[in-house]
Amino acid sequence: MARRERVMRMSVEQPLWRALAGYRVLTMVYAIGLFVSAHDQVARPWVALGYFAVLVVWTLATLPRVANAASCTRPFLAVDLSVAVVGILLTRVAESPERIDAGAPTLPSIWTAGAVLAFAIKGGWRWAAFASTLVAVANLAERSGVPTRDTVHMVLLVWIASIAIGYVVEVARASERTLARALEIEAATRERERLARDIHDSVLQVLAMVQRRGAVIGGEAAELGRMAGEQEVALRTLVSGGLVPVSRVSEDAAEGALVRAVEEPDDDGAGGPVDLRSLLAAYAGARVSLAEPGAPVPLPPAAARELTAAVGAALDNVRAHAGAEARAWILVEDEPGEVVVTVRDDGPGIPEGRLAEAEGEGRLGVALSIRGRLRDLGGTAEVISVPGQGTEVELKVPKAGSASRGKAEQR
Numbered sequence: 001m002a003r004r005e006r007v008m009r010m011s012v013e014q015p016l017w018r019a020l021a022g023y024r025v026l027t028m029v030y031a032i033g034l035f036v037s038a039h040d041q042v043a044r045p046w047v048a049l050g051y052f053a054v055l056v057v058w059t060l061a062t063l064p065r066v067a068n069a070a071s072c073t074r075p076f077l078a079v080d081l082s083v084a085v086v087g088i089l090l091t092r093v094a095e096s097p098e099r100i101d102a103g104a105p106t107l108p109s110i111w112t113a114g115a116v117l118a119f120a121i122k123g124g125w126r127w128a129a130f131a132s133t134l135v136a137v138a139n140l141a142e143r144s145g146v147p148t149r150d151t152v153h154m155v156l157l158v159w160i161a162s163i164a165i166g167y168v169v170e171v172a173r174a175s176e177r178t179l180a181r182a183l184e185i186e187a188a189t190r191e192r193e194r195l196a197r198d199i200h201d202s203v204l205q206v207l208a209m210v211q212r213r214g215a216v217i218g219g220e221a222a223e224l225g226r227m228a229g230e231q232e233v234a235l236r237t238l239v240s241g242g243l244v245p246v247s248r249v250s251e252d253a254a255e256g257a258l259v260r261a262v263e264e265p266d267d268d269g270a271g272g273p274v275d276l277r278s279l280l281a282a283y284a285g286a287r288v289s290l291a292e293p294g295a296p297v298p299l300p301p302a303a304a305r306e307l308t309a310a311v312g313a314a315l316d317n318v319r320a321h322a323g324a325e326a327r328a329w330i331l332v333e334d335e336p337g338e339v340v341v342t343v344r345d346d347g348p349g350i351p352e353g354r355l356a357e358a359e360g361e362g363r364l365g366v367a368l369s370i371r372g373r374l375r376d377l378g379g380t381a382e383v384i385s386v387p388g389q390g391t392e393v394e395l396k397v398p399k400a401g402s403a404s405r406g407k408a409e410q411r
Helices: 014-037 045-061 074-094 097-101 111-123 125-142 149-217 220-240 276-283 301-322 354-360 365-376 399-410
Strands: 003-010 247-252 257-265 288-291 328-334 338-345 380-385 391-398
Touching: 014 045, 014 111, 045 074, 074 111, 074 125, 111 125, 111 149, 125 149, 149 220, 149 365, 276 288, 276 301, 276 328, 276 338, 301 328, 301 338, 301 365, 301 391, 365 380, 365 391
Parallel strands: 288 328
Antiparallel strands: 003 257, 247 257, 328 338, 338 391, 380 391
């Protein structure tokens, strides 16, 4: 079966970078607006105009640099903070001492917070504390060491907000790593169950048959049967244990996002639903009767295959535990919201507690080949057995659930 790779991008901080880019543009416009509204009061307007020309070019030219964590490098952050700090210090050159003492805003105004927030998003709260402290020192120097109440408020606001945002970013990154690990475990578990079902339906059944036949024939065949039995036990242990995870984590340098690449079956559900009756018809025979509706029973290809395989596993259990002479009946019911397939036999039934005991021994036929398949489809599998009266396995698959799952896998 073909395999494909599904890539999921997970980045809580990516929206923060986009918001920061917008913030830088808006605060640049705001700072220029403050200057325009009071330009006739500025002592040296040519100094302010020169700085704003640099600020506009720098802000617009560096928008791609603040689009993600990979582009926002340390050298860029250093230059960006320097632009903010220089603008604060140039305020003493552009403005008169009277205006500064009266509380006139610095040239970059609140644009400075954008440079500090870039440090917070990139490196967390420690980087934010470093950048905001430099900005605080620059503001105190611009006020000649006697800051106004508004200056103190602004410095404290930038310092607290940047550290808080940096801390939130660190927590978000830790949550992303936890989620990535959970997805890896889930993917590995699903792959293990899928392989376990396939192995149970083929290799384990053959090994068990060789073991039984070898014991009956005797001689060298008995030794072969014994070896087959040992290999069956070893293989069951491997299947019920762990396999190599099928997913991996990498850092997407282009997007600055945590990436999860999961290998999964490439089910071709693009061909439309298939008729479940045509798949189950292969099981009908001299000792297996099939009762089906007169109209087609459509299901997505993946759901139909898994449901058919679960029916096959139930019939394998009939042959293995009820004997080759046992009879079985398959009943297909097409309900409005679900498809119900019932497999019933006339065997001796299953003793109470035997299924749980078999699962504990690593015999996962019912747990994986039947219940596991139906659980993956969003359905249920119920085993009803009375000693001496046979066994009935009822398989239910929701139509909407299996269809939506098939579409999700294609994406």
